[in-house]
Structures are given as C-alpha cells and as structure tokens.
Amino acid sequence: MPAIKLFGRKWLAASDDLVYPGLFEIFIRTVWLILIGIACSRYYQFTWGCQSGGELVRAYLLGVIAFLVTSECLMLVIVRQSAKGSIMETRARKYVEPLLTVKILLLLPEIAWNILGSLWMFGPNVKCSYEHYTVMVVQTFVLFDWILIGLTIFGLALIFDPLGSLSMKRLESSIDHGKFLNVWIRRFRFFWWMRKDENADETFQHVAGLFCSLFHGTDLVPSDLVAGFILLRIKQKREVHELRRLNLLPVKTYTSDASEIFQNTPSWMSLEKAHYYMKLCLAFYGWIFAIYQQSCTGCFNVMKNLTYCACLRRKAVPIVGDNCCYCYLAGVQSLLPLSTDDIVFASFKDRLCEIPFCVMVDHRTSNVLIIIRGSLSLRDLITDFAADSGIFEGEGIPPGTQAHNSMIIGAKVILKLLDDNKVLERAFNMYPQYNLVITGHSLGAGIGILLAFLLRPRYPFLIVYAFSTPAGLLTREAARAAEEFALTIGIGDDLVMRLSVDSVENLRTAKLMALRMCRLPKYRVVLNGFGYMLFGIPEKDLSETWITCNTICCPQVTLPLLNEGDSNERKENLMYDQDFTRRRYSKAKLYVAGRILHLTKCESEKPEGKSKKKKRKKEKKFQMRWAQAEEFTDLLVMPRMLLDHLPETMEETLDILLKQQNDLPYYIDP
Numbered sequence: 001m002p003a004i005k006l007f008g009r010k011w012l013a014a015s016d017d018l019v020y021p022g023l024f025e026i027f028i029r030t031v032w033l034i035l036i037g038i039a040c041s042r043y044y045q046f047t048w049g050c051q052s053g054g055e056l057v058r059a060y061l062l063g064v065i066a067f068l069v070t071s072e073c074l075m076l077v078i079v080r081q082s083a084k085g086s087i088m089e090t091r092a093r094k095y096v097e098p099l100l101t102v103k104i105l106l107l108l109p110e111i112a113w114n115i116l117g118s119l120w121m122f123g124p125n126v127k128c129s130y131e132h133y134t135v136m137v138v139q140t141f142v143l144f145d146w147i148l149i150g151l152t153i154f155g156l157a158l159i160f161d162p163l164g165s166l167s168m169k170r171l172e173s174s175i176d177h178g179k180f181l182n183v184w185i186r187r188f189r190f191f192w193w194m195r196k197d198e199n200a201d202e203t204f205q206h207v208a209g210l211f212c213s214l215f216h217g218t219d220l221v222p223s224d225l226v227a228g229f230i231l232l233r234i235k236q237k238r239e240v241h242e243l244r245r246l247n248l249l250p251v252k253t254y255t256s257d258a259s260e261i262f263q264n265t266p267s268w269m270s271l272e273k274a275h276y277y278m279k280l281c282l283a284f285y286g287w288i289f290a291i292y293q294q295s296c297t298g299c300f301n302v303m304k305n306l307t308y309c310a311c312l313r314r315k316a317v318p319i320v321g322d323n324c325c326y327c328y329l330a331g332v333q334s335l336l337p338l339s340t341d342d343i344v345f346a347s348f349k350d351r352l353c354e355i356p357f358c359v360m361v362d363h364r365t366s367n368v369l370i371i372i373r374g375s376l377s378l379r380d381l382i383t384d385f386a387a388d389s390g391i392f393e394g395e396g397i398p399p400g401t402q403a404h405n406s407m408i409i410g411a412k413v414i415l416k417l418l419d420d421n422k423v424l425e426r427a428f429n430m431y432p433q434y435n436l437v438i439t440g441h442s443l444g445a446g447i448g449i450l451l452a453f454l455l456r457p458r459y460p461f462l463i464v465y466a467f468s469t470p471a472g473l474l475t476r477e478a479a480r481a482a483e484e485f486a487l488t489i490g491i492g493d494d495l496v497m498r499l500s501v502d503s504v505e506n507l508r509t510a511k512l513m514a515l516r517m518c519r520l521p522k523y524r525v526v527l528n529g530f531g532y533m534l535f536g537i538p539e540k541d542l543s544e545t546w547i548t549c550n551t552i553c554c555p556q557v558t559l560p561l562l563n564e565g566d567s568n569e570r571k572e573n574l575m576y577d578q579d580f581t582r583r584r585y586s587k588a589k590l591y592v593a594g595r596i597l598h599l600t601k602c603e604s605e606k607p608e609g610k611s612k613k614k615k616r617k618k619e620k621k622f623q624m625r626w627a628q629a630e631e632f633t634d635l636l637v638m639p640r641m642l643l644d645h646l647p648e649t650m651e652e653t654l655d656i657l658l659k660q661q662n663d664l665p666y667y668i669d670p
Contacts, residue, residue, distance in 0.1 A: 002090065002219040003161070004097055006104070013159040015082060015096040017223045019523040021155065022079035036061065039137055048130070053126030053602070057138055060117040064145060067110050074103050087227065104156070117142045158605045180216055184208035194379060198354040199409055199484045206386035206405060210501065213585035214508055227522050228511035230529030233637040234542040254600060254623035256382055256660050261597070261624055268463050269487050269595070271661075275654040277465040278359070278489075279336065281441040282647045284358060284371045286348075287331025293648065298334070302385065305330035318421065321349035321356065328356070340509050344368070345423040352379050353386075353409040361430070367437040368427045370451070372414070374442030374468075374647065383410065384443055387472050387501050389588045395457040401478040402588040403450060404470065411450035424459075436462040439596045441647050442496055445469040449486050451594045453478075456485070463487075464594065467650050471632050472500025472590040477591040479629050484489055486594030490627075491653055492601060493638035501586040503635040546617060560659065591629035598627040599653055606647060612632070622657050 003010040033414065040061055047054040077101045085092030120126060121139045128135055188204045203551075220228075243249045255261065258271050282289070291298035308562040322328045328348040332338060338360070346358040356373045375384055383406045390405035418424055428434065436459045440448040445466035450473075452464045464486035490497040518525065520541055528541050601622045643649055 003221050006097060006099065006101055008160055011159045011219050012161045014221045014223060014522070015090060015093040016085070016087065016522045017221065018078055018082040018100070019521075020094065020526075022075050023490075024081065026154075028076050028148070029068050029075075031074050032148070033065065033072070033095055034261075036065060036068070039141070040065075043137060050126065050128035053091055053120065054128065055118040056126055057128075057135075060113075060120060060138065063113050063143075064117070064141065067113065071103070071106065071110075076100065078103065083521055083523060085521065087522050087525075088222070088518075096650065098472070107152060109434065114142065114145050114149060115500050117145070118309070130381075140341065143253070149154050160288075167409070171599075181208050181210045183206075184212050191378070191382075194352060194382070197352040197354070197379070199351070199406075202409075203352045203382060203386045205405060206388045207382055210387060210585055214504065218508065218512060221514070222524060223526070224515060225511070227518075227525045227529075228515055229526055229637050230542065231514040231518055232507075232511060236637060238543065251623060252603065252614045254625045255403060256621065256623045256657065258624075258657070258661055261626070263354070265595075271654060273365075273652070274465055274467075274487065274489055274597075275658055277369075277437070278441070278467055278647070278651050278654055279670075280369065280371055281374070281439055281444065281467060282651050283332050283336035283338070284356070284444075285329045285331075285371050285376055285501075285647065286356075286373075287334070289647075290331040290334045293432060301334035302327065302330045304331040319343070319346045319348070332358075332621050344427045345418075345421055347414075347417055350377050350379055353383050353406045354413050355380065355383070355410050356445060356624040357414055357444075359418070359427065361427060361434070362437075366431075366434050368424065368431065368434050370414075370436070370438045370448070372438070372440035372444035372451075374440065374444045380443055383407075383468070389472075389475075389501075389586060389590055390447065392453070392474070392478070394454050397453050398475075398477045398481055399476050402590070403474050403478070404446060404472055404590065407450055408471065410443075410447045411454060412556075414447065414451055415454050424455075438462065439465040439467075441467040441650065442470065442645065445488070446593075452485060453482070457569055466594055467647070468496055469592050469594065470496050470644050471498050471503060471592050472498070472586075474590055474593045475588055476591050476629065479591040482593040483595040486590060488594035488596045489597045489650070489654075490592075490596065490632075491643040491650060493636060493641045495635075495641040496645050497592060498632050498635045500590050500633070502584075502589050503633060507588065507635045589633075592632050593629070596627045596629065596632075598623055598631075599624045599657065605642065612662045620656055621660060622653055624657065 002014065004013055004015050005011075044058065044061070047057045050057070068632075078096060080095045081093055117138075121135065121142050126135055185204050185208045188208060196198050240249070262269055262271075288301045290302055294301060307330070319326065319329060328656065329340070329346070342360045342362070344359045344361060346360075348356045350356055358369075358371045360369050360371070361367075362369050375381060386406035388405045389402040390402035390408050392401045393410055424436070434454070438448040438452050438455075440446075446469055448464055449466055449469065452462055455462060462485060464482075466486055467490045468490055469488045473479065526542055532542075599622050602621050
C-alpha cells in the first residue's frame with residue numbers, strides 16, 4: 001500500500017509485496033541453475049563431438065545460465081528493497097518500481113532466447129552422436145524454461161488490475177462513479193453462465209456499486225487485506241484485555257439451563273424444536289453437502305436414493321429445477337428420512353435471487369413446512385453481496401421499512417411460485433388443522449423472515465426458526481416486530497450475523513487506520529500472523545505495534561450515519577466522497593431480525609480425579625442468553641468467525657446443549 005505503478009497503470013500489488021514471491025522465485029531459479037550446472041559439467045564436453053550444431057547447444061546453455069544469474073541477482077536486490085520500511089513508508093522502497101520494470105522487460109529477451117533454443121534443439125540444426133546425453137537433456141531444459149516463463153506471466157496476470165488506469169484517479173462526480181461502475185459490471189459479466197438469470201443485470205448493478213464504493217480510492221491491494229485482518233485481530237485482543245483489566249466489559253450472563261432461558265417465552269420456542277428444524281435445514285443443502293459430510297459413504301448413499309430417468313416418468317411430486325435423476329432430492333433423502341409423498345412442492349432452481357426451497361407436510365410436528373436453503377453456490381454469494389437496502393412494503397410491515405434488496409427479491413420470487421402453483425392452499429386443504437412454519441439457515445433464514453412478513457396477513461399464526469440470520473436484513477423497527485414470530489439462533493463469533501454494508505464499511509475504515517498506524521514491514525506482519533495462527537507463536541512484534549497507542553482512549557474515526565431525514569443529494573455525495581472515512585453506500589442501517597438466542601462455548605468444569613481428567617477435557621460445553629440486535633453491528637476479526645457459521649456447527653451445538661440439560665445449570669459471567 002499504495003499500489004505499484006508500472007507501464008502507466010496501477011497493479012494489484014504494493015512495493016512491499018515482493019519479499020515472499022521474490023524468495024520463491026530465487027529458490028526455483030537457484031535449484032534450476034544447480035541442475036543446469038550439473039548437466040553442463042557432465043555433458044558439456046560431448047557437445048564438441050557433435051556432427052553439427054554443437055556450438056548452438058553450448059550457446060543456448062551459456063545463455064540460459066546468464067539469464068538465470070542475472071534474474072537472481074536482480075531479484076535479490078528487489079527483495080532487499082521491498083523489505084524496507086513500514087507499510088506506509090513508500091519512500092524507503094522508491095527503487096522497487098524501476099527495478100521491477102527492468103525485471104519485467106528482461107522477460108522479453110528471455111522469451112526470445114527460449115524461442116531460438118526451441119528452434120535449435122527441436123529442429124534439424126543439432127546432430128550429435130551422443131544424443132542420449134546432450135540433445136534430450138537440453139530439450140528438457142527448454143521445456144522447463146517455458147514453464148518458468150509461463151509461471152512468471154501467470155503471476156503478472158494475477159496482479160493485473162483492469163481498474164488500474166491512472167487516468168481514473170478519483171470519484172469526483174456521478175459521471176466518474178459511473179465509469180468505475182461499468183468496469184466492475186464488466187468484471188462480473190465474466191460469469192457468463194449467470195447472464196441468463198432474470199435478475200442478473202439488477203444484481204450485478206448492486207454488487208458493482210457496493211464494491212466500487214468500498215474499495216475505490218483506498219489504494220488497497222489483496223495483501224493489505226490480509227495484513228489488515230491480522231493487525232485488527234491483535235488490536236481487538238488488546239482492547240478486550242485492557243477492558244477486562246479496567247473492569248469495563250459489560251456483564252453478559254449466560255446459562256446452560258434451557259428451562260430458565262425459555263420460561264417466559266411462547267411454547268414454540270424450545271431447543272428441541274430448534275434442533276429438529278436445524279436438521280431439516282442441514283439436509284436441504286442437498287447432495288453436495290451429503291458427500292462433504294459423509295466423505296466415505298456419501299456418494300453411495302446419494303446413488304441409492306436416485307430416481308433414474310425421472311424426466312421420462314409421470315411426475316407424482318411437483319419438483320422443478322432438479323435433473324433427470326433427482327440428484328438434489330436424493331441428497332436430501334440421504335441426510336434425512338423423507339418420503340416424497342410428504343413433499344407438496346419443491347424448487348431446486350439455483351439462480352441469482354432465486355434460492356432453492358421446499359414445501360412439505362411434517363406429520364411429526366403437525367406443520368406445513370417451508371424450508372429455504374442457505375448459501376451454497378457462487379450465485380448465492382453474489383446474492384448475499386447485493387446488500388443495498390430497498391423499500392420493503394406490505395400489510396402489517398412497519399411503514400418506511402427497508403431490507404436487504406436481493407433478499408426482498410428472493411422472498412417475492414418464492415411467494416410468486418407459491419401463489420402460481422397454489423401450494424399452501426392445497427396443503428391446508430388436505431391438513432386444515434396444521435400450522436405454517438418457515439425455517440432456513442444463513443441466506444435462507446433472511447429470506448424466510450421476509451417471506452413470513454409477506455405471508456402473515458394470510459397465516460397470522462405462522463412462526464419462523466432462523467439460524468445464523470444475516471445482520472443486514474431489516475431496519476430496527478421491523479426487526480423488533482419480527483420478534484413476535486421469529487426465533488433467531490446464532491453461535492459465538494458468526495461472521496454472517498455481523499455482516500452488513502454498514503459493518504463492512506466500518507471494518508474497511510478500521511483496517512486502513514490500522515495499516516497506517518503499523519510500523520512493521522508487511523512481510524513481518526504476515527509471517528508473525530500466520531505463525532501465531534498455525535503454530536501458536538506469540539505475536540510479540542504485532543502487539544508492540546499498539547504500545548504507543550492507547551486502544552481504549554485512542555480517538556475513533558467518527559463515521560456519519562444516514563438518517564431518514566437526509567436528502568437524496570447528501571446520500572449521493574456520501575457515496576462519491578473522496579474521504580473514505582465518510583463515504584457511505586448504505587442508505588439505512590439494517591439489523592438482525594427476530595428474537596436472538598446467542599450460543600457460545602464455555603470452559604467445562606474440571607473433574608475430580610485423574611482417571612476422568614483426560615476424557616472430560618475433550619468435552620464441549622455451551623451456554624446461551626437472549627441478545628439484542630445492536631450487539632451484532634460490529635464486524636469482529638476472530639479465529640472461528642467462519643467455522644461458527646457452518647450449518648453442521650449449529651446442529652452440533654444444539655445437540656450438545658440438549659444433552660447438557662440433564663446436568664446441573666451453571667452461570668458464567670465472562
């Protein structure tokens with residue numbers, strides 16, 4: 001940081017990013033130089049006995065050695081220069097760009113020399129009586145040199161930035177913003193298989209707008225994101241330790257006693273029911289998840305549930321979007337005993353803003369279920385990223401409500417399919433005494449809550465079991481209204497439950513401030529960070545970064561929030577603001593919806609006696625409490641923020657909590 005400028009454009013690399021790639025290239029070229037040296041010492045003398053072309057072999061070998069030595073020496077200097085200074089001290093690395101320019105230009109004569117070598121070694125010019133010892137070996141050298149050149153070109157392609165034109169430097173107006181927006185849209189259109197989706201243009205527009213607002217003008221490169229996450233993790237640890245030392249951390253009382261947690265809640269809120277519906281959500285991830293979870297037998301379990309040539313049979317169950325063998329349905333049945341007679345309607349279409357879902361009759365709980373799948377494909381991720389807020393209107397919805405834009409579209413798509421096929425009407429005509437339940441995980445949880453708002457005028461007693469609901473879902477009043485019919489369950493440091501446009505913008509600002517405060521070279525930040533993560537090496541160097549800054553009293557950057565009274569002009573100005581700390585893409589602050597049950601891991605009680613110590617040490621224990629949506633507005637950098645979001649983690653945690661109910665309750669105030 002900032003990005004290097006070569007050949008009149010910016011690249012996706014900084015001048016301090018060349019330490020580890022440079023050392024890797026030096027290692028590869030050194031090994032190759034040693035091998036060529038050994039080959040020359042053994043076979044060079046035989047080239048004098050060639051009938052013709054011996055001088056070409058000698059010239060090629062000496063030329064390759066010269067290129068290798070020159071590249072290694074130049075790369076050593078570049079690595080030395082790239083390791084100088086802190087992340088923001090670019091003047092200490094002022095020679096990196098000209099040296100790197102020379103290194104890249106040196107690639108041209110190296111390619112030309114290898115072309116000549118290919119023509120000589122694979123052509124009729126070289127004829128030797130010791131072909132097994134000279135020509136074949138040198139031909140191998142030529143091929144491997146092409147591999148080295150290809151790897152170098154591939155590395156340049158990885159750091160090529162299509163947005164790197166130096167003529168487009170600032171977001172000064174909506175016209176300039178539109179230029180960057182179009183470049184991002186062209187980048188997303190690389191996913192050609194998504195262009196046919198009905199909502200592709202609108203979704204790409206929203207995602208491109210978000211990425212343009214987040215990253216343009218910040219001069220961040222991919223390595224800065226890695227270093228920034230490491231620095232923020234250490235900074236947040238120091239803040240927590242300091243707050244604990246000063247006894248300023250808010251007291252949060254957790255308990256493992258479910259009877260106490262659910263004593264003042266409706267009867268439908270319980271761990272048993274939540275665990276049951278979570279297993280349904282888990283199974284609905286289909287055959288991909290079945291093979292992932294059952295690595296040895298998953299494929300065979302799916303195969304035995306296949307319905308071969310189903311497209312040629314009379315369809316007893318209305319299933320759309322699956323293939324001819326009903327692979328998706330087979331995956332669901334391999335994870336959960338499910339009869340097709342209980343399926344009223346299922347759509348396995350996976351498109352932008354169109355998520356697979358199933359409507360089934362559950363005789364065990366006497367409910368009609370709508371199960372909505374969570375994020376599984378690249379389309380789902382892009383749907384998640386299209387997180388701009390949009391107007392969400394309907395009967396019973398608080399006026400002025402805004403919600404996650406692509407999830408609004410997803411909920412309305414499901415509602416249209418339900419209405420067009422009269423799915424719920426048919427289900428309740430067969431079982432009028434049953435109730436309606438909606439459940440989903442992650443993206444499915446968010447869409448499920450929005451769908452519940454749309455269906456409540458018809459089915460006022462419906463309930464929602466939502467797991468790992470995204471943070472940027474609804475404005476606060478609507479999120480509070482959802483507490484009446486929705487139970488949201490989250491675990492520990494779940495990333496998605498804290499992920500919204502507002503929290504990402506705040507994280508971007510905090511990361512940039514951390515990079516500016518850091519006094520360590522980037523290669524040391526990355527090395528110490530990965531060492532601490534993989535091997536538990538103490539992050540002493542990283543901790544010293546924050547010694548000169550009081551993490552509790554340090555002034556924080558004040559970020560403007562958009563109020564409902566803001567004018568459209570002010571919103572547009574904030575989107576194009578050159579100061580990244582003021583630039584805001586979100587039009588409203590969105591929250592997690594429903595009544596939130598937060599689960600977290602706790603230290604298990606130490607057993608008495610040495611015989612049980614080893615066994616009890618491995619046991620996991622969890623605790624829970626009711627939380628507020630405001631607690632999930634900050635994005636924290638934590639080791640388990642991705643693992644805590646996985647559906648199998650949620651199912652395992654609920655299962656452990658249920659088994660704990662026979663134990664004595666205990667309380668922990670962290």
